[in-house]
Each structure stands twice: as C-alpha cells, then as structure tokens.
Amino acid sequence: MTPRPLRTRRALLGTAAALALAGCAGPSVQDYAREQPPFDLRRFFDGELTAKGLFTDRAGRVVKRFVVRMNGHWKGDEGVLDEHFTYSDGSTQRRVWRLEALGDGRYRGTADDVVGEALGESAGNAFRWAYTLALPVDGRVWHVTLDDWMFLVDEGTVLNRSAMSKLGLHLGDVTLVITRGGQG
Template identity: 65%
Template sequence: MKRRLVLTTGIAATLGLAGCAGPQLSDHANEKPALDLRDYFNGTLDAYGVFTDRAGKVIKRFTVLMRCHWTGEDGVLDEHFVYSDGSTQQRIWRLKHLGEGRYSGTADDVVGVALGQTRGNAFRWGYTLALPVDGQIWHVDFDDWMYLMDPRVMLNKAVMRKFGVRLGEVTLSFVKR
C-alpha cells in the first residue's frame, strides 16, 4: 500500500511538472514587433507549410492563398489550400476581436469556437478541427502558435492531438504581400 502511494505520488508530480514545462504566452510579452492580428491578417497573404507525423516525417506539403479583411472588430480570413497531392480546400475563418488581444473564431470545419490571445509578437490559438481521415471525420485538437518575425513574415507551429495523443505538427510560414 505504501509503495503504491509513493508510486502514485511520483507519477502525479511528474505529470504536474510536465504540464508546467510548456511555453506560456506570457513568455513573449516583451517581444517585438508587437502582433495585432487585425493589422497583420488584412490584405493578401501567401503561406507555405508542411504536415509532419509524430516521427517528424513530412506527410504533405501545401500552399495557401489568403484574402483577409476586417470591419471593425470582425474579420474574415478566406484561405485557399493547394496540397502536394493535388487536392484543394477552402476554409473561411470568421474572427472577432474581444479586446485586450483576445480573439474568437469559427469556421465550417471547426468544432465549437476557437479561442486565442496575442502577447508581444506571439499568438496562441486553440481549437478542434473536424478532419477527414480515411473516409471518417476525426475531431483533432490544435495547439497553434504564431510568431510575428517582421511586418511581412509570421511563422506558425501547431501541434495536433487526439485524446491527448500527439499525432503530428503543422509548420507554416505566412508572407504578407
């Protein structure tokens, strides 16, 4: 009984420390240039990305043409994807600026509402995507980080998980025209 208690306590402590070890949005509070999504995602952007599996193998490459605009606190990001296998996809994000760098968003293939916040040059965005996989729809959780590098370039890294298990990553670079 004592051994089980020590083992359980050790596992709980390890999991607790692992949960605290990840990056925090506050780590970027003083980073420049400061990111305002309404400014950056306004106009036409090109993006280039890869999806890698959990072993780091590139599964698919893609490009995205984005046409973005804002009316007051409401934004539309119209994304047109072209994948390396020749397939295409469109996703239209409808964003709302909630104040103090906080945003919400919806899209037809997003389950519920995406929530995110900017701090310094970074934006952290969490959402669940209804992703077609082998004829089925999987609900996959995204932990999406964006970093403004300069007024034209932003880098994006998103980790995909299902039931807490890491499936892979999306790495993407945005270039504002």
C-alpha cells in the same frame, strides 16, 4: 498496512499524474509580451497573404506539404480570413475563419470545420490559438486539438507552428511561413 500491489499501483498512478502535469507546463503567450515587433492580428491578416507549410507526424517525417492562398478583411472588430489550401497530393481544401477581436489582445474565431470556438490571445510578437478541428482521416472524422502559435518576425512574415493531438497523444506538427502579399 496497505498490501504491496496496492502501494505499487498508487505509486505508479502518482508518477503518471506528475508526468501528465509536467507535460502540460509550457510557455504562456505573456512570456513574449516584451518581444518586438508587436503582432496586430487585424493589421497582418488584412489583404492577400500566402503560406507555405508542411505536416510532420510524431516521428518528424514529412507527411504532406501545402500552399495556402489567403485573403483577409476586417470591419472594426470583426474579420474574415478566407483560406484556400493546395496539398502536395493535388487535393484542395477551403476554410473560412470568422474572427472577432474581444479586446485586451484576446480573439475568438469560428470556421465550419472547427468544433465550437477557437480562442486566442496575443502579447508582444506572439499569438496563440487553441481549438478543436474536425479532421477527415480515411473516411472518418477525427476531432483533434491544436495548440497553434504564431510569431511575427517582421511586418511581412509570420512563423506558425501548431502541435496536433488527440486524447492527449501528440499526432504531429504543422509548420507554416505566412507572408503578406500574394507572392510568397
């Protein structure tokens, strides 16, 4: 017979594992395969774009607002998306994405502050990126994971929401409205 503390510990571990697996369940980009209009990343992120967004912490409080001026261009299956961020505290940042269409709605991307590669997939009006970002925080660099979803609303508008986590703990969310043209 197993001692009671060991049984209790096993039961708690089993419950924790079940909760962890349930937390991983979520939508797949294929869930949106029939949604219209179809999201062609190369077409949307070609030319001048503007994004306006905010970062909310895990409690839902707005921590920072920002505007992003973007310029994208593609040559065949390879593209560059040059992003210039201006934050509500006056700070600025630049990120240059180097993108590659892999076929079948799959994409790969790199940027100087992305650890390894971003991998993405599109279906219907949706696109989903998964990547790790090297994020400066209070003089240190944190490697945070982003689960980044984009939805094409119409030919000129994408809604973007990214869940940010570290070691499986939800840190907050980035929410953006991206519009074609430089006006936004």
